[in-house]
Amino acid sequence: MISQSGKSIIQQFVTRTKELLLQSTLATLQEKYGIWEDGHKIPVEKLSTKDTDDIHVARMLRERLKHIVNSLPEETADKDKVAVGQLIAEQAFTILNRFCALRMCEERDLIFETIRGGYNSQGFLSYDAVTGGGAVGNQYTRYKWYLSSISDELSVELPAVFDRYSQFCLIFPDETTLQNLLALINADNLTAYYDAQTGETINFWQEDETIGWIYQYYNSLEERRKIREESSRPRNSREMAIRNQFFTPEYIVKFLTDNTLGRAWYEMTGGKSRIYEICEYMVRKPDEEIPFRALKEPTEIRTLDPTCGSMHFGLYAYSLYEYIYLDAWDNQPTLLSEYR
Numbered sequence: 001m002i003s004q005s006g007k008s009i010i011q012q013f014v015t016r017t018k019e020l021l022l023q024s025t026l027a028t029l030q031e032k033y034g035i036w037e038d039g040h041k042i043p044v045e046k047l048s049t050k051d052t053d054d055i056h057v058a059r060m061l062r063e064r065l066k067h068i069v070n071s072l073p074e075e076t077a078d079k080d081k082v083a084v085g086q087l088i089a090e091q092a093f094t095i096l097n098r099f100c101a102l103r104m105c106e107e108r109d110l111i112f113e114t115i116r117g118g119y120n121s122q123g124f125l126s127y128d129a130v131t132g133g134g135a136v137g138n139q140y141t142r143y144k145w146y147l148s149s150i151s152d153e154l155s156v157e158l159p160a161v162f163d164r165y166s167q168f169c170l171i172f173p174d175e176t177t178l179q180n181l182l183a184l185i186n187a188d189n190l191t192a193y194y195d196a197q198t199g200e201t202i203n204f205w206q207e208d209e210t211i212g213w214i215y216q217y218y219n220s221l222e223e224r225r226k227i228r229e230e231s232s233r234p235r236n237s238r239e240m241a242i243r244n245q246f247f248t249p250e251y252i253v254k255f256l257t258d259n260t261l262g263r264a265w266y267e268m269t270g271g272k273s274r275i276y277e278i279c280e281y282m283v284r285k286p287d288e289e290i291p292f293r294a295l296k297e298p299t300e301i302r303t304l305d306p307t308c309g310s311m312h313f314g315l316y317a318y319s320l321y322e323y324i325y326l327d328a329w330d331n332q333p334t335l336l337s338e339y340r
Contacts, residue, residue: 003197014217021092024177033058039080064167094169107205118182140175255281267293298325
């Protein structure tokens with residue numbers, strides 16, 4: 001569990017990275033795609049670029065802006081300006097999430113080293129060797145292609161984070177921003193932070209909670225206050241998300257899941273399952289009379305995530321399901337018969 005001082009380190013990182021990406025995204029919109037902060041834009045046909053990919057992205061950005069404008073409340077002043085602000089915020093948010101998620105993936109050996117070493121990462125060097133290296137494109141361009149290929153692979157299972165065709169991630173950081181972003185992600189205070197509160201040295205990218213706290217701190221308290229002052233109720237889906245975006249600490253996740261999913265299986269087995277050994281927060285009274293609960297195959301046991309944010313509940317529930325399936329296989333011969 002990440003202590004309060006550890007959370008402060010994550011918050012500082014998010015604040016600095018958000019500022020970097022917001023400024024970079026605004027500059028890219030203006031210089032490359034002809035979209036200004038005040039909401040005005042030039043026709044795609046008048047852009048200086050002739051690159052077909054850039055022209056396609058420019059059209060997609062304008063379609064996204066049109067959708068945002070149409071979703072804003074009728075009483076919203078300067079809709080075009082507000083829409084550009086929202087576009088910038090969501091593009092920066094997705095970039096931050098994607099790079100941090102990649103960093104966490106490599107720490108779990110799900111992918112080759114990709115973010116930790118930047119251009120010198122093992123994964124990128126291997127990609128360069130296979131694709132011919134400097135024969136095509138400069139190093140920045142090739143690294144961008146490499147990240148796209150990794151995202152394509154991961155998007156099969158996590159499209160919300162890694163789909164590079166998503167309307168929420170149409171802009172890729174320029175090279176200067178990319179290098180600054182990599183430096184922030186790979187800073188020593190994130191990879192080897194000595195937490196005086198716990199006496200432990202933490203690599204935040206190995207902690208499951210990190211991505212959740214990143215979500216939490218991206219939208220500042222000041223922004224929430226401003227939204228609430230402007231309206232007593234959410235005016236669109238984005239405001240709904242910001243108002244209710246609170247990360248659930250690990251002990252709450254465990255308490256709720258232990259006493260629902262874990263407790264249900266415990267009762268289904270008449271108290272014979274030892275699932276309580278991993279459900280440290282399960283409430284069990286001494287000499288309690290265990291209520292009857294019909295035994296189900298694990299494939300029929302469903303879980304509803306009450307938050308649906310960074311999948312903190314989902315990750316923990318997965319570990320309990322793993323135990324339940326093994327327990328059913330080993331100790332409940334009447335179940336899973338068709339799979340035996």
